[in-house]
Amino acid sequence: MAARLARAPGISLQHSIRHAAILLVAGRYRDTDRSALCRLHDQLPQPRATAWWGAAPLTDVHDPVTIAEGDDPVPQLRRLDRDLLRGARASEPDWLPDEPPNAWRGKGDHGQGGKGMMGGVPYGRPMAMMGEEMRDGLMLDAMTVTIGPFLRTLPPGLSLELTLQGDVIQQARVATPAYSASGIASEPLLRAARILELLGLPDLARRARISAARGDDDEGLVAAARRRGALLALPADLADVRARLDAALRRGAAPDPGEECLVDRLAGMEWQSALLRVASFDPATLSRIAPAAEPEEGEEEKAA
């Protein structure tokens, strides 16, 4: 749906919620993603607003702006933006209380539960802890974070829990799987657009999105990507990503990755390469190779 916005002048989709003025919820979301949606909303700078395009507003949202799925959202978004800037519409308050998401649950002198001044999960936030780097065994800080499910560079809905040392992934786990295949014919182009953005080619990505929204074949897209070095920039160990990008730009089927397990392949990869690999799979393959992880022991209890 959001691809239709690529053509709209004056509307740009941002990579960080801090750079946006309006949160546009396009299409249906899972019940389990509600808390992530609320957290995302509360990071928007004021004055802010939310528009629900073909999506059901959260029940406790006051005066929601809703747009029917078949309608063009651009005029409404423009009006909303103007009203916000002029102060004709009040900025939205936080949806979540301004307090840590979890109880303190600390132990030790400083309550953080790790060793010395490091590690542990104070207030439910994992802190950095020393660990062996998987390539050379050096002791480095490892940090566990969760990205997604609404990170623009990841397939929609996918949320990954990553243990990072610097920009190298030590361990990965699927927290929530990607949304299932929508079956639209332009999906390969949208996927190609995501890869092109990861390669620092926003204009070409926009061109791919426009082509997807129009539903026409942009013959020059592959040649344009080649000229800008999009395929050349991918090193030999990302040859599979290169093949899938090439296929996606031609709207063709990508070579089957076989019995691959996504999270196993991500271990040891650097950040940009890892995101490129994740972004290159089509939704059907992704649901096969990146299903939701089995809850770890004790996790259900924690969640409860």
Place this chain on the structure above:
Amino acid sequence: MTAIPLVFALLAAGIWLSALAERFASGRRFPSGTVFAPLLQAARLLSQQSVRTEHPDGLNWVLSPIAYLTLAVAGLSVVPFAPELAVAPLDTGIVLWGACEALTIVAVFLHGWSANSMLPLIGGYRFVAIGLPAMLLSMFVLIAAALPAQSLSVGAIVESQRSLWNVVRQPLGLPLFLLLGLAISLRGPMDYGDAADLSGGTAAEVSGPHRLAWGIARLAMLTAFAAMGASVFLGGYLGPWLPGPVWLALKTAALLLVLTWLGRNLARMPAPRMMAALWLVLLPLSFLDLVIAGVEALP
């Protein structure tokens, strides 16, 4: 003293032009007219909340955009607008510029560090890793340009190009130097600090006036770099008919447009591949550039 207003006029014009060029290159036309679009964007950011992250390093959070902008102004201070017309006509102008390049890496790192957030921090670290070899590369290229002038003063380097511009005399120099320009202004194929894969990297957590300040500082550094590149490789203020400052402004504008185009039209490699390319291919090329300049400078 006339050089001081010239520096700020060049900076303001450069920031305006590059903001416009950026918008134009992205193919976005605004109904309110493209020429005022950067001003509207600035007004919007000024009216927005500047979000503070949880427990940021407050001092560096505020200081890093200021430091970045100051480095751009300091770098521009050694660029001559006409013979003997520079804010700081130092004998060691190239060294001062080199120091500004090096400290830019520190300013960008501190910006990423101070947010106390993961993506900006990765952006900061990654930028240091790539920025260091990119800076080494520019040092060799600048020393090569200083050889025919037999001086480290930017004014002397401009004067040494009266017969032939360095872009012709040392053909490897400008392309290698442009790579550094893309790196220190966080742009396109060399943007390892503020890239989209990190959701904006060191700037991922900034909003409102802070984001405006950071954006202005980035464009100011781009302008300062373009003016330095124009002086060292394109003959700076030299040129017929028009006064020196006009020639410098025109050449700076040309380099700004080239940098904007390169920034939007070249893919960014994953960091390890860029690292290998810098150390194994581009740095040896910069040695070769130095050797060519040295052989040519032999009596």
